[in-house]
Amino acid sequence: MGVNLDAKTIALIGVGASVGANCFPCLEQKVTEALKAGATVEEIAQAVQLGEEAKIQPNQGIKALAEMLLQNAQSLLNRGSAGGCG
Incomplete structure (x- = not known):
């Protein structure tokens, strides 16, 4: 890349990324x-x-999806499992 950021800038980017990732440590x-x-x-x-x-x-996106799913709860039951992550 050719660009070398200073240690302070790198650490500040890391702070923002850590908050965005909800990573406490x-x-x-x-x-x-x-x-x-x-x-x-x-x-x-x-x-x-x-x-x-x-x-x-x-x-906001996940909240909107949750609201949509709750509004269509009966159709979800009729459809059966859509897979998922667990």
Whole structure:
């Protein structure tokens, strides 16, 4: 790629990604790395906010699917199992 990001930027990206992934141990590690790399509390808070914003659309999508499934509960029963993840 040819671009080398500094340690602070990498750690802040990691903070946002950790929040987006809901990874508790990752977040603790990345916040510590960001602080050690010179990030301010305000910069880390902004990275946290960006991670939260990245989750908004998927959360809205799954909520809409759940509402649709509940509205069509009887047809789901008539149809039988659609597979799933477990």
